[in-house]
Structures are given as structure tokens and as C-alpha cells.
Amino acid sequence: MDQSLERVRRRRRSDGAGFWLVLAAGSAVAPAAVAEELRGAGAELGGDRAAAATAPLEVRVEGDRVRAPAPPKDRSVAGSVLGRDRLAGAGLEAADVLRTQPGVQVTESGGFGGPATAAIRGATAAQTPVYLAGVRLNDDVAGTADLSLVPLWLVERVEIYRGNAPIEADRLGPGGAIFFEPRRPSRTTAGVGATAGSFGARRGWAFAGVSAGPVTSIFGVSAEAAANRYAFVDDRGTLFDASDDTVQRRQNADTRTIDAWALARVDLGRGATVDVIANGTGREQGVPRLALLPSREARGEFRRALASVVARVPFGDEAQHTLEARTSFIEARSEFHDPLLELALFTRELRLAGRRLEQTLGATLHLSDRLRVRPMLSVAREGISRAPDDIPLARARRSFARGAVSAELRLGEGLALHALASGECHATGVDPERPCDALAPTGRVGVEVGSDRLRVLATVGRYLRVPTLGEVYGISGVVHGNAELEPEAGVTAEAGLRAQTRPGAVLRGAYLDAFVFGRATSGLIAYARAGQGYVAPYNVGRARVLGAELLTGVEVTSFLRAEIAATLLDPRDTTPERMTTNDVLPFRARLVVAPRLRAAWKPPDRGVLSGASGELRAVYQSSRYADPAGLGVIAEQATVDLEAEATWFGGHLATRARVADLLDARRTDIVGYPLPGRSAFFTLESTW
Template sequence: MRHISFRSRSLAGLGLILSAHAAAMPAHGADVLDPIIVTTATRTAVTADETLAPVTIITREDIERTPAVDVADLLNTHANIDVARNGGFGQPVSTFIRGANSSHTLVLVDGVRINPGTIGLAALQNIDPAHVERIEVVRGPRSALYGSDAIGGGINVITREPPEGGRWEASAGAGNHGARSGRASVGGAQGPWRGGVSVSHFEADGYPVVSDAETDHGHRNTSFNAHAGVDLGAWDVDLNHWQAEGRTEYWSFGDLSQDFLDRVTALTGRYGTHGPSSGRLRVTYHRSRIDQNDENFLGDLDHAHTTRTGVEWQHDHAIAPNQLLTLGIGWEREEVNALSFGTRIDERNHVRSGFVQHDLEAGPHRVIGALRVTDHDAFGSRTTGNLDYGYRLSSRWRLTAGAGTAYRAPDNTDRFGFGGNPDLRPETSRSVEAGVRFQPAPGTRWRAVVFENRIRDLIIFDGTRMENVERARITGLEVSVDHRAGPWRSRAELLWQTPRNETRDERLPRRARERAAFTLAYDQGRSDYQAQVVAVGGRKDSSFSDETLSGYGLLNLSAGHRLSGIWMLRGTVENLLDRDYETAAGYPARGRFVMLTLSAGGGL
């Protein structure tokens, strides 16, 4: 295999090059980075610039210009998120935010938790970017607002709503590895009513997902997204539904396949949207199913099913123009039914929670504090909190600091699967950070954050059963630069971290010590071009072996051209240099992947 080794010196050099590039770009005083409204960091609508917690935003423009076939591909183009994939299209992925375990990442679709109640890893590989409006990644603990899992951070995938006014869109694409895609959508509004629907299909013949396999392993995914709403005056009501369904082939001592279904439905009623007090009442439903199509050696067809229903109420009250008080309560019921190699799981859990958040701004100071109490059937009551502080030195400089606690309730596989332990305690963490933000010009932003996260009661398999025996300490530095000048836009991100298992005195597996990402885009209106560079350092593959995964570098390209008023042609290339690399030992990543897509859209 051809490998590239990246070390801290090379990434630091890359950072200097990117900084020089941003400084060398022509300055245009009228060019500004558009304000983006985010909701995940505080559960209230604020601009990304005003959010004290570090947030990464992947916009619709970013999505369209990235050669990604799922959300995991999109995340991997950013330096502050580690992504490990077991092979090719549709294979399971793990995401690591700030060096925490993959099970310490909370994943939401339109604010609804999709982490299953079995293995805890959300199926990001099943989310088609065609249905995504933007992705908000909050780095750092957020259990104070969302409860379990958000030790490293949270990922909120926000689906596309119908465009204002009547409009239709359609696209079709094809690429190597037998890849083909298609999408059609329509949306509109009439009086107080609005709605739209979108359907997409992606399919690939694939390639051998493990080094020892000789046959290709394919994947297909049919996704559906629908929104409907009505303005009733005092209330505004929305019904959202997203689902993905398909089949993935893989290899495990032979060629196998499994069917999957992921579904999220939410009915939301909002009130008081134009007054000092506002809120929402929401009913949610999540369904995750994995069904094996081939019998195991016991003659069983394994499966893993999670059904989760919930009700939540949130109320925001502006105490004064510079103070916002947020209150919330929630109830959730989770049902899990699974069978894995003769071990059956059939569990039901109820979770009740309440939280309060106070957002205060006084002169150059801003303080956001949140506290949550979560009552879980199996683990009793847990209290978590966050405190974020910002101080504006001037119109260009801002200092930030934050501290928080978080926890993760063991999933049902930890407790009742093979080697399960019903007496497991939740994993807990304490995190601190400090940062600086600098805006030398309207079109340029610099950000840097140092952080430390200490995790206790890490759950491991000790050879006979699952136990809370380990501790971890993760320290790091995140740096990012965004710059816009005329038709040019660039973004550079750097991450240095030391994710260590303190109990074993070793680095946590599959987390790089250094990562870098750079994007350069040029948009002249009718045509646009983009280049991305991703560099990842070496990582240890597993706590159970000494194998090390070599560092790698990727070059991705995208070019789009508007053929006419409604037609758009786009070509994307992932891994242009066709580098061989792995993010999990024995599972080769995709080589060069080329897609050509023709799309059209217009008014009804």
C-alpha cells in the first residue's frame, strides 16, 4: 500500500501556508461571511458568531460542492471530527469529537435523538446529503441540554424544508464503483398551508470491503423526506418525517448482507413567535431496524430494533432585552428488541428530564448557564451542567471560556449483550476550555480553543464481561480561519490533541493526534470550483493490538456549471490522487471516486 505520514511539523507548516494564503487574498471591505442561525448549542436561535460554544456549520452550499455520499463523508472533511469507517459504501462508521469515544457523540436529526438503544452508534452512513439543509456540530459537553451521550459533543442534521413559493427540483448522477443516484422534490405554499416532499435513491456495486474478500459489496439507500405545516395564528404547527431504507452487503467470515431502516417523525407546535415569551410542544418518534439476511452459526437471523417515542416542552422568556430564560421538560420511552449470536435483549426504559438555561448579556460580558436533571429507570437521577462565558474586548476581539459535566448511560448491549453487566454505572466527564476569536475584517474570522476533558468509569470488555474500569484525559487545541474576498472563499482548520487512556497509559484508538483540513472555493456565478485537502496523522487501531494506522492525505475536487436557467452540471472527485489508506485496520477506504450529476429546478 502507498501511505503518507503526517507529523505535527507538517501540519504546523500547512497552517502557516493557509494563514499566509488568507492574508494574501485581496481585501474587500464589502465582503462579509453571512450570519448563520444555529440552534443546537443553546436550543435557541442565535447566530453562529454569538454562540459561545465552538460550533462547526456545514451549509447547503458546502454539501453540494463536496463529493459525499453520506453524512459521515461530510464530517470527514473537517479537522475537528475523526471518522472511522469499516470499509466502503454504507458500512458502519464511528465519529470521535474532541477525542472522546464514538459512543460519546450525540446525533440528532431535526433535533430528535437517533442513537439506537443497542450499540449506541447512530447510522450516519444512512443519511443521504441530498435531504440535508445543514449540519451543526457542537464540540464539548452538552448533556445539560440533551441528556445522555453528549460527552464529546453533538451532531444535529437538519433536513431540507420546502422552498418558499412553489418549486420543483430533480437530479440524476453516475460514477465509478457502479454508483448511481437520483432525486426528485416538490414544495409550495397556499395561504396558511405549506408543504413538500423529496425522494432520493443511491446505489453502488461497491468494492471488497475487507482486504481478504474477493467480491464487491454493494449498498442501496432509498430516502424520503416530507414537511407539512400550517399557520393557525396563535400556533404554528409543523409535521416532519425523514426515513432511509435499504440494504448493505458486507463481509464477516463470508459474504453477508443486512437490511436497515431509520425513521424520524416529529409533530411540533410553536406559540408566541412574535412576543417576549415563546415556546414549543413536540411529540417525536424514532425507529431504527437492522435485520440480517443470513443465518449465523447458531441458525439464527440476528436483528437489532429500537423504538423511541417522546414528548418535550420548551418555553423561552425574555426577562429583559439582554436576558433570556429557557425552561424545558421531557419524557421518553425506549423499547429495544435484539438478537445477536444467541443473546436476546428485550428491554423498555423510561427517561424523565427537566432543564433550565439563563442567557445574560451585560455590556461586554455574556454568560450562559444551564442545568439539567435526568431521571432514568435503570440509573436513577443525574445532574449535569454547563457554564459558558464570553468577554468582548473590542469589535474585533472576543475571549471565551467554558466548563461542563456530561454523562452517558450504558446502552442495552453493554448491559445485556454478550458479556453484559446489568450493574454498570454511567460514564461521566468534566470538561473545561478557553478560546479567542478575532475578526480583523468583515470577511475574515480567526478562532482558537484549548480544551481538556476528563472521563471516568469508561466501559470496557475485560475478557469476561463489561466493566467500569478506565479513565481518560484528552487535551487539545483547535484553530480555524474563514476568509471571503469577492468570488473567493477559503477555510482552514487545524486540530492537535492528546487523547489518552490514563488507566492503560496509552493513546485512545482510532483518534489522530493531528488533523488538518483546507477548502478553497471560487464562484463566478454561472460556474464554481472547489478544492479540499484533508490531512490526518497516524492512529492506533485498537486497544487489543499494536497495529498502527498510517496517516493519509486526500485531495477532493468539485466543479459546477449552469448550462441554462434551470440546468446544472456538476462533477466531483474524491481522493483524486487515489491514495490507499484505512481508517480501520483491514478495511480499505475508497480509492478515487468520481461522480457526475445533472440537476434541474424551477418554479411551478
């Protein structure tokens, strides 16, 4: 035990050195990496042809395609794209890949399979919508989306929109949007894979794709589990006194998940298609508490059903226009079993269920060679049920309607104007004289100037974030609601440039994506503790966030690529006459740096060994305040991951290994949630 404590103390002393370690790595690889390849329609499991057609311009580097990091749904805002090869690492989860992107901050609460959320540009996770196959995953209780329930084995690419969200998103909030796009069926195929790792982590998956005439389909299932009994230091609440520290193991943090998917595409002829997606997910897990107060028998169960049907029909004299209709449904059920009343739910059994049915109709109209217009209309009905029904949340319902239109006008080779206008109606109550609790215009205008190799962008917008049903009606006896809450509103602005080198340039495959941004918010929703012992939300006042982002990459040699992502953030509470002297918003790191170095090799004879690659990446995150007063601090953290991959028999067999937190740095998140240290994962996957 004494030796373990000494190792932890050495890690504590080295945590501050983590910043210099990451900077040194960044200096070695800067200006850094390349945008990874998005798979096209002929990729392993097929790609989305529409997305491939609108993908960013590319340069060729010795047969490989290197793209600037413009997100395909809306290239006029800041964003980036992660291709399939960035998602296939051993034991990787959605939180692991997102934390390497500029502007994105991830919050974790446990080990493998543990809940995690993402926020963009100083927004909260409730302000950042996350979409899987076009269906928004954010629940309407807390407003967040759990990244641990995103199946990376099924995902073809991830699109991160750091500026305002594209028109495909049903929310134009301050936190941009994240889209997980699944693999699309294109041919007969099959695959199977398995992962094993530290702390009892294990995962297996299998899929099969069939192509029969105009119908192609893919069916897949995965199962994963983890014990998550990793060691951590319990400081017994005395942060600055190491004499009473002990090494403990995480309790009641195990998870078990089963996930099943079905995707099908029907070609109706003349360019018309119908896509059908269905998903069922089930998870059973322990519900851990803070390290100082671990739970023993609190358990949770989660079930999700998701379905979506999308029809696309081209029309016009030359089929230049497209009409699209989408119907989606999602139902999520959570059950908490708390026989010892460890979770302060005031009940031993709690059941929550949320449902959302949404219908969207949109079109893409190419009115001329220079003008493209996209109108869209969405309606939705969502609700929450709770048992026991002893609080108003059990009767919470909301109707939603939105009309939006975007336009792109190209005035020449080097100038384009963009605009998006949206009107939303949120009806939470049943008052016939007040059909809309929140009704306000949102949108943005932007401009692009420059060539394909160097482009300058600027955007100004207005957003609205309506309180969730949980914030209005409350969640439990501990967390009450506030029916008088007003929506958060604010304005956003960003300006930046995208640049990439020409073929044969000295810096081959180099690109630069740099933006500065700002946001001013009024009516921020925060929580306050009442004298009766419960907490309730209220509109706290004003805030502003300023920042800068950098994503740059280069091909160092024909087999070595490098990348560095960095985010500088200045989040401030600007409420007049606030109660605290600290004005820095909590839970937001003001500096995040993520360098990455990747080497890839392919043998010339292409024999049994098809190729090999390795990657070294690091993430540095500065300290964060844990409360509005600035009294609690989550220490700065730096982690280094090492990854290797080998493919065999023409790519049909792949072996992967990854060591996470290679230097065994001490990590915590939220308040009192210790994260695992050094861990190893191994994956074997076969596709044909």
C-alpha cells in the same frame, strides 16, 4: 498484477509524504477560508426563520455574506456551521463533509453508502449524539448513529457543537452534538437530480414543494445503490513483508437504499406554527468482514420510520416569549441473514428492533433586555426487541426523564454569562425501590467577553453518559452485557476566541475560531474478552483528553476563498495500575489538518451560464493505535479531493463533478477495513 503491486508500494512509500503535502497546501492557503452562507427564509427551499434570527453576526464582502462560525443554537460553545453549498457536491455523503471540521473524527467501514460514524474531541461515537430534524438517531444497541443514512439532498445546514451540547439535545455528554437541519418549506418549488460514480455508485432524488394558503409542504424521495467492488491490497496478515501482497477486490459490500420524506408547515397566525416531519428509509446490503476474512453470503436489511410534530406559540404582551412542544417517534429494525455463520452471531437469522417515543416541552422567556431563560422538560420511553430472544436484550426497556434550564445574562456590551443545569433520571430496571438507575446533575457555566469582532469564551461543565441497553443486556452470544455497569461521568473545560474583520479591512472576510479544551472521565466503559470466548463491557477506570482546535478563513481575492481546520489531540488512559504500558487511547488520531481552497466566478451579463466554482481540499490524519496495548497501528493517511460546479439558466440547472482521493492514496479504517482509492462522481440537478 505485478504492476498493480508496484503502484501500491509506491503509494505506501508516499503515504508519509502525505503529511508534507497537506502542510504545503495549508501554507499556501493559510490562514484560510470563509464561513459559508446559511440560507435565510427566502432561500431556495426556504430557511428556518428562528435559526436565521439567531445566526452569528456577519460582515459584507462585495455582496456576499460571510459569517463567523458560531453555531446558532448556542453561541457560547465552540462549534461550526456548514451551509447548503457545502453539502451539494457530487457523490458527497455526511461523513465526507464532517471530516473537514475541527474536532470531528469519522470512522468508515466501506465505500459509497457504507456505514460511518462520527465522534468529537476524542469521545466515542456512542458519546456523540447525532440529530436529524431534532430526532436523535443514535440507537440504543451500540449507541451510535449511522451517517450514511443521513440524506444530504434534504439537509439545509449542519450544526456541529464541539463543546457541550445545547439544551435542545437530550444528552449532555462529552462528545458535543451534531444537528442535521432539513430544508423547510416556504414556497412552491420542485427539483430533481441524479448522481453516477465509480464502483457502481448511483443516486437519484426528486422533491416537490407546494404552498397553499397557510400550509406549505415538501415531499421527496431518493434511491441509491453501489457495488463497491473496489481494489485493495491484501497483505495476508504480514504487514512488513510485501513479497506475498496481492491485489483483491472488495467482496459483499454492495448497498441499496430507498428514502422518502414529507415535511409540512402550518401557519396558525400571530406567529404560531406547526411543523410536521415524516420519514421512511429502507436499505439492503452485504455485510463485509475484515479484509483477511471476507464474507460471501452474509446480508443485512435496515428499515427506519421517523416522525416529529413541533408546535411553536409566541405569547406575552409583545409576543416576546415562545412556547414549544415536540413529539417525536423513531423505530429502527435490523435483520441479519447469515446462512454460512460468517458473522459469529451464533444464529443464521437475527432481528433487532428499537423504538423511542419522546415528548418535550420548552419555552424561551425574555425576562428583560439582558436576561433570557429557557426551561425544558423531556420524557421518553425506549426499548429493544430481539429474535431469537435467547438473551436478556429481548426484554430491555428504559424510561427517561429530564428537566433542564439554561440562562443567558448580558451585563453590558462586552460581557455575558451563560449557565445550563440538567437533571436526568434513567430507569432501566423494574425495581420499585430504585426508580432511577442513574440520577445525577449535569450542566455547565460559561462567560463571553469582548465585542462583535473579537470575543473570548470559556466554559466549564459536568456530564454523564449512561450505558446503552446493548451494553447492559448484551447484543448476542458473542457480546454479553453487564447489569452492574455504572454511568461514565466527567468534567469538561474549554476556552477560546472568535474574531472577524470589519468591512473594508485588509483581510476581507477573514475570521478566526481557536479553542483549547480538556476532559477528565471516570468509569470509562470498555470491553474485555472472557475465557469462555465472549466479550463483555466493564467500567475500566479513568481517562483524560487535552487538545486544541483551529478554524480560520480569509477571502484571498474577490473570487478566491481559503480555509484551514486543524485539531491537535492528546488522549490518555490515566487509570491507576493499568495492565498495559501504552497510555494513548486507541482509534484517535492525534493530528488532523484539513485545508480548503475555493474559487467562484459569476459572469457580469448573467446569461446562459450563471456561475462556476471549483474547490481543492485535503485531509491529513495521523496514525492511530488499533488496540489499547498499542501493538496495532492504523497508518497515517492523506487524501486530496477536487470538485467543480457550473450553474445555468439563473441557477435552475447545476452540473457538478468531484474526484475523491485524487492521488489514489491507500486508506484503511477501523481494523482491516480497506477504503476505496481514487473515484469520480458526476451530478446533474435541476430546481425551479
